[in-house]
Every structure is written in C-alpha cells, then in structure tokens.
Amino acid sequence: MGKKYYTIGMAGHIDHGKTTLTKALTSVDTDRLKEEKERSISIEPGFAPLYNDAEMEISVVDVPGHERFIRQMIAGVAGIDLVVLVVAADEGVMPQTKEHLDILALLGITQGIVVLTKISKVEEELRDLALEEVIDELKGTVFEGATILMADSLSGEGVERLKQIVITTLKGMASKSVRGDFRLPIDQVFTVKGQGTVVRGTVFEGTLDTGEEIIILPQGIHTKAKQIQAHHRKESSVFAGQRAAINLSGVDYKEIKRGNVLVTSTHFTVTNTIDVCLKVLRAVNHPIKQRMPIVAHVGTSEVMGKLVFFDRNKVDSESDDILCQIRLNETIVAKRGDRFILRRPTPMETIGGGWIIQPNGGKYKFGEETIALLQSERHGSPQERVLRLVEQYKCVDEGFIIREASITHKDLRDILEGEDQWIVFSQSNVTHMKIVDECVNSIEHILRGFHEEFPLLLGINIGELKQSLKRYSGALVDFAIEQKHWKRNNGFLSLEEFIPHLPPEWEKRCNQLITLMEADGTQVKDMEKYFHQVGIPEKWQSDFYHFFIQEKKIVSLDDKKSYSYQVFLKTVEELKEKTGERFDIADAKAALGLSRKYLIPFLEKLDKDGLTLRTEGIRKWIGTSIKG
Incomplete structure (x- = not known):
C-alpha cells in the first residue's frame, strides 16, 4: 500500500486556545498575518505539519473561531478527515463551539476528538464541570461518545497524548482516494517574487505531478504545475489528503481567487444550479422562505444564490431532509456527493447544509413529480451508482467504487456476480461490457483513420494507440483488442482486412x-x-x-x-x-x-x-x- 495523507482541523470558539494548541503540537505558529499577531485572533486558516513517516503524513488546519470569520472557517475545514474540537475549560461550550459543531456535522465530518484546554487556569472541580457540559452538549450530535482529553498547551500537559491518539485514530481510517481525477479547491492565492503565482489547498482527490497540465475552474484557464511544495518541502508529486502549494505557470494571481478549483481532467462539472439534499438546523432564528437569498459554501467557494423548494414555500425548523435546488449567481465546480453549507446573508446565520445529489440541476416544476425525480436521483440503486462511476472513469478499482458509490463490499460483489456484463481485471479493476464495446469502437475508428492516412504502414504502434485512448486504462485497451480479430505484427495493430498498399495516385x-x-x-x-x-x-x-x-x-x-x-x-x-x-x-x-x-x-x-x-x-x- 502507498503512503496515506490526512488533514485534521482545529475548531472551536474564539480564544479557546486552538492556535496555541496547534503550536504545541507542531512547533508552528499558524497566525502569520500582522493583524492576527496584533489582535491575537486567527483571521485566515493556518496550516502546519503534524506528523510524517514512511506510512502516513498528517497536516493541521487551524480555523478562525470568531463569528465574523465563519466563511474562512468553512473554507478551512473543507477536506479535513478528523476534527479536534477545542473547548477552554475556564469558559466551556460557547456559541461558536456549537456553530462549528453544526457545520462539521453538515459537512459529513464524523470523526472527532474533544480537547479541554487551559486546564492550568481552573481548579479540578471546574474541569469536571466543563467536562460534564461538553458531554451534555455532544448528546444527539455525530460527536456523541467522542474521545475527550484534557490538555494545557503552555505546560505541555496532555499534548503528546493528544498527538498519539490523533495518529492512532487516523491509522484506522481510510484515506482519500488517489484514483480519481485530481481536484484541489483553492483556499489561498498569493504571489512570490521571482516565482509568480502560488495557490494552496487540500487535495480532495487524485494526484498531481510537477510539470503536469492543470485547468483552473470555473474560468477554464490552462496552466502547468511549475513547482509543488508540501509544508515548504519541494515535492515531485502531491496526493489526495495532502496540503499543497502549487506554483502555477503563466497565470496572474489576480485571475484566481479562493473557491476556484485546480483539476487535471475535463470531466468536472462547472455549474450554477445544483439539486441538493438539505438539512435545516433546529436552532435557526428566522424562517426560511421560498427563493430566499442564501450564501452557499461548496468546497472553498462562497457564492450568493437563492433557495428553491418544490414541495413547500416556507420552513421554520426541520429535522427531515428536504430535496430542493440552489440556483447560484456564479458558477462553481461540483460533483455528486460534495457537501455544502448554507448561510443567511442578513441577518447572518448558518441555516443548514447537506450534499449534492445532482451537480447539473435542471428547470423543474413545483410539485410531486419533481420531488419523485429528485428522490430517484438521491437514492439510485447501488448498480446505477456503480455504472455511473464506471461510465465516468471507464475502469476503477473496487475500493474506489465502494467509497465513491457509498456501497458495501457485499453490495459490490452482488452486482459483479449478478450480471455477466461486468468485467473484473487483475488488481480488482472493474469495468462493464458497454465500456469495452465503446473502447472497441474507438479502436476501430482510430485504425480506419490511421489506415486512410498512412496506407503504406503495417498498422499503428500499440503504444501510440494507448496514448490516443488515455481515457481508458492500458489493461482495458488490451482487453478490448482481444475482443476482435485484429492483426498484430511486431507491436503494430491493424484491421484484419487491411493490407498495406500504395496510394492509387502514386502506384504507377x-x-x-x-x-x-x-x-x-x-x-x-x-x-x-x-x-x-x-x-x-x-x-x-x-x-x-x-x-x-x-x-x-x-x-x-x-x-x-x-x-x-x-x-x-x-x-x-x-x-x-x-x-x-x-x-x-x-x-x-x-x-x-x-x-x-x-x-x-x-x-x-x-x-x-x-x-x-x-x-x-x-x-x-x-x-x-x-x-x-
């Protein structure tokens, strides 16, 4: 198995010691801005390396705790694998503690560790009271039953234990997939003298190599990864789950902003209309109305838009999921399963969040027919979800399917064994006969074109053929070649009926x-x-x-x-x-x-x-x- 990469987030109320705890864990002060130093508060997410060995690398993101910087907090926790919720023992659970908990749950982050900090400032009796309060506040949340530790960042008490528990917890968790197409939502953009534009972010999926072609979405700007760094180390490649700084070639930093996304594939959806499964928070202070303006946070993007319901005109407080649509004022990059947060622009509050069931939302009529359509999109059978993945990636390994299609290993085995059209290659790579037929047709088309253009040659070099069919794996192309009676001749492939010949106009x-x-x-x-x-x-x-x-x-x-x-x-x-x-x-x-x-x-x-x-x-x- 390859090395795994993880990012953990430090969340919690302002002045509860997140930055100090991060420094105690990593020896890095993540408050880098002059204003952050002067005011002793975090304004932008800060990042630091926590742990690195041959098997795994862990980064830390320290997010702002002030209510005015929730947008930065959401951008910072996008893509984290585990959260460390920081609660000061001398103050206990505060408003931003609760809001951060809500946001983390809505983003689908279920792995968490709670740390009571500043324990040297309070008597043991107050520590126990603070612990009881935290346990009580976590009831009914995804973090109920989470490990709760006590630590003091200044004396170092409990810090090493926290670090070891983080490492142990992550070792038991699956890391993000490197098999998918590369995607990095940008959370920081700046320029370095003599180097040019640099962007930072957490790699959501896939891998990127130095010198590789990149597309900046939604603008569609083409560039290259001139240089890659991870925590100030120069790297030849960067992987899913890793914090990365990418030096871009030939792009002005003013053309890019937080929320843009780096990709290496044209398969990603750029959209301004998303069908979603929305969960509204119980503690919302104001009614949620049809077509009300909202601020949507997807990945690291923050975009104004409006909320469109198809089965109601108003929501006061709702625990059940609502199938609805978000129409945005600007385009974003999204895919099925991406998490989002919705906030009211004024008065500012977090109202809910959920996941995207269809990044390419259509125009639907109000009524039960549309809700039935969205229910179909939302659930889809396991086989439909697997087929959708195979149609996108052509050939994928079983582990990737299980994660991306949200199915169990047994579900996948039942699908693959239930129909002879499914094909499993070595190393558990899966495709479908319709994809093989598609590949066969592509080969046929390429061969006919090649013979027409180069009638003198025996055929096309199989290596060149595979390069022309990069969207299919080499193993899949080899399998497709075996499906028809094409001619092989010393590494060259031709149609069975093809015979090298002189062009008629030159034959004489x-x-x-x-x-x-x-x-x-x-x-x-x-x-x-x-x-x-x-x-x-x-x-x-x-x-x-x-x-x-x-x-x-x-x-x-x-x-x-x-x-x-x-x-x-x-x-x-x-x-x-x-x-x-x-x-x-x-x-x-x-x-x-x-x-x-x-x-x-x-x-x-x-x-x-x-x-x-x-x-x-x-x-x-x-x-x-x-x-x-």
Whole structure:
C-alpha cells in the first residue's frame, strides 16, 4: 500500500486556545498575518505539519473561531478527515463551539476528538464541570461518545497524548482516494517574487505531478504545475489528503481567487444550479422562505444564490431532509456527493447544509413529480451508482467504487456476480461490457483513420494507440483488442482486412521506379535519383522507401543505395554458385564483377542478415533468409 495523507482541523470558539494548541503540537505558529499577531485572533486558516513517516503524513488546519470569520472557517475545514474540537475549560461550550459543531456535522465530518484546554487556569472541580457540559452538549450530535482529553498547551500537559491518539485514530481510517481525477479547491492565492503565482489547498482527490497540465475552474484557464511544495518541502508529486502549494505557470494571481478549483481532467462539472439534499438546523432564528437569498459554501467557494423548494414555500425548523435546488449567481465546480453549507446573508446565520445529489440541476416544476425525480436521483440503486462511476472513469478499482458509490463490499460483489456484463481485471479493476464495446469502437475508428492516412504502414504502434485512448486504462485497451480479430505484427495493430498498399495516385510511378531499378541490375543509382526520375516528391520518399523494404520490393544496402528484391536474390544465388563454402573479397569480385562501391555494401548486407559470417577477412555461408 502507498503512503496515506490526512488533514485534521482545529475548531472551536474564539480564544479557546486552538492556535496555541496547534503550536504545541507542531512547533508552528499558524497566525502569520500582522493583524492576527496584533489582535491575537486567527483571521485566515493556518496550516502546519503534524506528523510524517514512511506510512502516513498528517497536516493541521487551524480555523478562525470568531463569528465574523465563519466563511474562512468553512473554507478551512473543507477536506479535513478528523476534527479536534477545542473547548477552554475556564469558559466551556460557547456559541461558536456549537456553530462549528453544526457545520462539521453538515459537512459529513464524523470523526472527532474533544480537547479541554487551559486546564492550568481552573481548579479540578471546574474541569469536571466543563467536562460534564461538553458531554451534555455532544448528546444527539455525530460527536456523541467522542474521545475527550484534557490538555494545557503552555505546560505541555496532555499534548503528546493528544498527538498519539490523533495518529492512532487516523491509522484506522481510510484515506482519500488517489484514483480519481485530481481536484484541489483553492483556499489561498498569493504571489512570490521571482516565482509568480502560488495557490494552496487540500487535495480532495487524485494526484498531481510537477510539470503536469492543470485547468483552473470555473474560468477554464490552462496552466502547468511549475513547482509543488508540501509544508515548504519541494515535492515531485502531491496526493489526495495532502496540503499543497502549487506554483502555477503563466497565470496572474489576480485571475484566481479562493473557491476556484485546480483539476487535471475535463470531466468536472462547472455549474450554477445544483439539486441538493438539505438539512435545516433546529436552532435557526428566522424562517426560511421560498427563493430566499442564501450564501452557499461548496468546497472553498462562497457564492450568493437563492433557495428553491418544490414541495413547500416556507420552513421554520426541520429535522427531515428536504430535496430542493440552489440556483447560484456564479458558477462553481461540483460533483455528486460534495457537501455544502448554507448561510443567511442578513441577518447572518448558518441555516443548514447537506450534499449534492445532482451537480447539473435542471428547470423543474413545483410539485410531486419533481420531488419523485429528485428522490430517484438521491437514492439510485447501488448498480446505477456503480455504472455511473464506471461510465465516468471507464475502469476503477473496487475500493474506489465502494467509497465513491457509498456501497458495501457485499453490495459490490452482488452486482459483479449478478450480471455477466461486468468485467473484473487483475488488481480488482472493474469495468462493464458497454465500456469495452465503446473502447472497441474507438479502436476501430482510430485504425480506419490511421489506415486512410498512412496506407503504406503495417498498422499503428500499440503504444501510440494507448496514448490516443488515455481515457481508458492500458489493461482495458488490451482487453478490448482481444475482443476482435485484429492483426498484430511486431507491436503494430491493424484491421484484419487491411493490407498495406500504395496510394492509387502514386502506384504507377512506384511500379515504374521498381522497374527502373530492376533494369539497372547491380549497377544502381542512389535511391533519391530514382525518386526524382519518376517524379515522387521528397515528402513521400521516406514513406515509400520503408514501404518498399517492408513489402520486399527492394533490399537496402546502405543509406543511399538499394537493389530491387529480385536482383538482390539473384545476386546472392549467383555468388553462392560461383564460390565455395568460404570466400574472400577477391573471390566475390571475380564472381560478380562488381566494383568496391557496390561489392562492400552488398557483402556487409549478407553479414548483417546472417547469410554469411565474416572471420578475419574470410566469409562463410551460414543462412538463407533475407531480411530486406
């Protein structure tokens, strides 16, 4: 197994010690801005490396705790695997503690550790009261039953234990998938003198290599990863779950902003209408109305829009999921399963969140028909979800399917064994026969086009064919090739019925060229003179030359002279008849009457093709095949 990468988030109320605890864990002060230093509060998410060995790397994101910086908090926790909820023992659970808990739950973050900090400031009795309060507040939340620790960042008490529990917990968790297409939502953009534009973010999925082509969405700006860093270390690649800084080539930093997304594939959806499954918080202070303005947070993006219901006009407080739509004022990058947070722009409050069931929302009518459609999108059978993944990625491993389609291993086995159209390759890669047929048709199309453009060649190099079919894995292309009776010839592939041939418009001149060479016998001119004599342009000469060799029309003596195949064959037979088992240059010259200009290349061709073996000036006949 490869190395795993994780990011944990420090969340909690302002001044409860998140940044100090992060520093105690990592020796890094994540408050880097001048204003943060002056005011002793975090304004932007801060990042630091926590742990790194051969098996795993863990990064920390310290998010702002002040209510005015909730937008930065949401951007910071996007993509984290585990949260450390920080509660000061001298203050207990505060408003932002609760809001952070709500946001984390809505984002689908279920793994958490609670830390009571500043324990040196309170008596043991108050610590116990604070602990009881935390336990009570966690009841009914996804963090009920979470590990609760006590720590003091200044004295170091409990810090090492916290670190070890984080490491142990993450070792038991699956890491983000490196199999999907690369995606990094940007949370910071800046410029470095002499380097240019740099963006930072947590890699949601996939991998990126230095020098690889990148697309910045939703703008569609094409660039390259000029340099990659992870916590100030220069890296050749970066992987899902890892914090990364990417130095972009030829892009002005003013063209990019937080919320944009780096990808390496064109498969990602850019949209301004998303169908969603929404959960509204119970503690909402104001009614939620049809088409009310909202602020949507998806990944690291923050976009204004409106909320559209299809089965109601108002929500006061709701515990059940609501199937609805968000229409945004700007485009975002989204995919099924992405989490989002909704906030009211004024008065500002978090009203709910959930997950995206369809990133390409349509225009629907109010009523039960639309709700039924959204229910179908929301649930979909496990087989439909697996097929959707295979249609997108063409060939995926079983672990990736289980995570992305939200199904169990048993579900997947039932699907694969229940229909013979599913195909499983080595290393548990899965595809479907419809994808194989699609690949076969693509190969057929490429071969026909190649034969039309290059009728002289045996076929297309299989390596080049796979490069043209990058959207399919190499194993899938090999499997598809085996499905039809195509011809293989020394690493080249062609249609079964294809025979290399001269283009009709040049056939007469080429035949004339061979006739001229045969007439000249062993006293041939340079090949370019024959081409010139019959009027074949220079741009075609190399292709025709190799075709003549391939089809045994000529035999190349050196880079300038060739014999017609029949003349070469006749000359070899003549030399055999007029010499014994062994002969030297003088014997060959007497037998054939050739000058050294022709004789030496001819004899060396015999050696090269294994017809003769030369030892100290004497040649011995040893073979019979002519290689051309």
